[in-house]
Amino acid sequence: NTASQLAFTGAMDRSVYSTTKAGLVQFTRTAAAEWARYGVRVVALAPGPTETPMIKEIIDTLEGRAQRLDKIPMQRFGTAEEMARLALVLASDLTDNVTGHTLVADGGYVAAS
Template sequence: MTGRLTGKIALITGATGGIGSATAELFAREGADLIVTDLAEDALRELAARLAATGAEVFTARLDVSSAESWHEVIERTRQRFGRLDVLVNVAGIVDWPGVEGTTQESWDRVIAVNQTGTWLGMKAAMPLLRASGRASIINTSSVLGLVGSGAAAAYQASKGAVRLLSKTAAVEYATQGIRVNSVHPGVIATPMIQDILDEEGDQQPDIVRTPMRRAGHPGEIAAAMLFLAGDESSFVTGTELVVDGGLTAH
């Protein structure tokens, strides 16, 4: 099956990262027109060039997801260009590894601002354009660490747990307004965010050892989950968690 997103307009945050770029590339191949956003403008231009080769209409926008003003500017540009928005994919995120006592106030505030507040600001800003679609989908990126504890990464886990429940409450609020909201929960995925750890520890990385499939996932495997939730095949799916973790949380 091809063309699963033909005619749809999708906005992706964190689009130059491992999961973000894989999602953008898959969406473009499946027929979507795209607004790709990030803070890294040079990387955005490189991504846009790759996406344009698929025939998709693409425009780039620098976006600080923790800023309401930045979100307003990007959504206004989207309104002027397309007049509506069908899919919002909140991928942008940062991680900090210390536990409760090791986490600084500055780091806590930054992680929460990007991962949690940024997701809320995006939904809030985009909602009028999503409502105009009539068949819209919001996909918020949480984590397996938004489902279970690890004894570390206190700020990251707090933010990802919040994303999970924020997605659920938004799903209930907008269920009769033509807007579905779901969260995706990746396990250990080979992205730049954790590549140094994977390079150092390899298959002996503790979370990989605990993963029944005994490997890290690939960004494209998360993108495939995003595609399902973005398309009309998931028209009766809202308020759920799609866990893509090789079985890590199964035991």
């Protein structure tokens, strides 16, 4: 499942988006409990600000970029490539005993909020 760091934090003008992502996090937990007996693992990846077209207009200005980076302890945005690699790890045998969890990949945004 693809969630978002906004499932765990609030943001202006993002109430519907945040609510649906929080619901997906709960769905991940519940589905994991229901399907574990069949050997099905259910996990979610919750990216933070990632340099994609979705946030391009927000981070295209120096002010917008600075405001977002100020909230990220690692002081950088994630990349689509990083999120793809994390999804591969979550789907791989490396995480055979992991189910019902959401991996937040946000440079420390949620931890610091």
